[in-house]
Amino acid sequence: MKCPFCGHNDTQVVETRLSEEGDTVRRRRKCGQCEKRFTTYERAEVTMPVVVKKDGRRVEYDRHKLQASFALALRKRSVSTEQVDGAISRIEEKLRTLGEREIASNQLGELVMRELKKLDKVAYIRFASVYRSFQDIDEFTALVDEVRK
Known part of the structure; x- marks a missing residue:
């Protein structure tokens, strides 16, 4: 996943959670370069x-x-x-x-x-x-x- 702050391609998943409904995965990520954190959501x-x-x-x-x-x-x-x-x-x-x-x-x-x-x-x-x-x-x-x- 590309970092939305610096554009670096190396990000690490820090935490993964399933939504209450079970239809979405929430992932907290950390950039390997600027070290900022951001959230992504994954759904079918x-x-x-x-x-x-x-x-x-x-x-x-x-x-x-x-x-x-x-x-x-x-x-x-x-x-x-x-x-x-x-x-x-x-x-x-x-x-x-x-x-x-x-x-x-x-x-x-x-x-x-x-x-x-x-x-x-x-x-x-x-x-x-x-x-x-x-x-x-x-x-x-x-x-x-x-x-x-």
Whole structure:
């Protein structure tokens, strides 16, 4: 593995851990030249379904986009990176078990909302208010009332 700091090719694995879900290996590495440490993640490469947008465009599934959505919804909320990674892993597992070659973007959005609702109610409401394009305060109030129940 190439060092992300100095580009040296000689890095050593210092520690290896399996994720709680058992689908990811986390490795702490140390560069042989600059001696800085960094983390890598290893997971099996499985073909994810193509995401079909509302306008009919088809785009490749992108984990980074999902991470960015979670980060935006969870901004300034006390949810750990491990919890977010777990939520994203559960979404990806669901996508793989569906066995479909394509998934509608609204289905993916619903999976995200389900996970956010478990993690943080405020983040769930933030995401839902944008995702569902609320047009008036009544829709927003209905969602808040649903979460309070």
